[in-house]
Amino acid sequence: MTEEMRDLDESEMMVIEKLVEDSWVDVEMETLVEGDIFRMFNPNGGSIHQDDNGETEFYVLGDPYIHPEYKVWTVDTVPRSEAESWGDEDGDEDI
Numbered sequence: 001m002t003e004e005m006r007d008l009d010e011s012e013m014m015v016i017e018k019l020v021e022d023s024w025v026d027v028e029m030e031t032l033v034e035g036d037i038f039r040m041f042n043p044n045g046g047s048i049h050q051d052d053n054g055e056t057e058f059y060v061l062g063d064p065y066i067h068p069e070y071k072v073w074t075v076d077t078v079p080r081s082e083a084e085s086w087g088d089e090d091g092d093e094d095i
Contacts, residue, residue, distance in 0.1 A: 014049065015041040019057070029064055029073035036060040037080050051079065059083035 017024040019037040032038060039057050040049040048056045057080035067074040 013043055015043070017041070029075065032060045032064055032075050034060050034062050037083075053079070055079035055081065057081075 014029075016027050016029050016032075017039050018027045018032065019025075019039075024039070027038070037057055037059055042049060050056050051058075058077040059080050059082070061076040061078060064073050064075045066072065
């Protein structure tokens with residue numbers, strides 16, 4: 001069964017920026033893919049979104065999906081700092 005999206009007005013939509021090389025680029029949540037690094041700004045254009053630990057940049061773990069309760073696009077993530085600590089078996093791969 002396909003989930004239906006909830007209609008959001010502009011004042012409710014988070015601004016999503018994906019890290020591309022050394023620049024932040026505006027994207028839509030549904031275009032993120034596993035391995036992307038992104039951050040979100042509150043709809044009022046003000047503060048950057050933080051998780052409970054104050055992290056502001058996130059690593060995408062899988063494909064975007066529509067959240068079953070809130071009916072908006074979402075992705076599963078870990079903080080960028082956690083993902084960067086994974087590296088490869090030799091410990092030299094940058095995320």
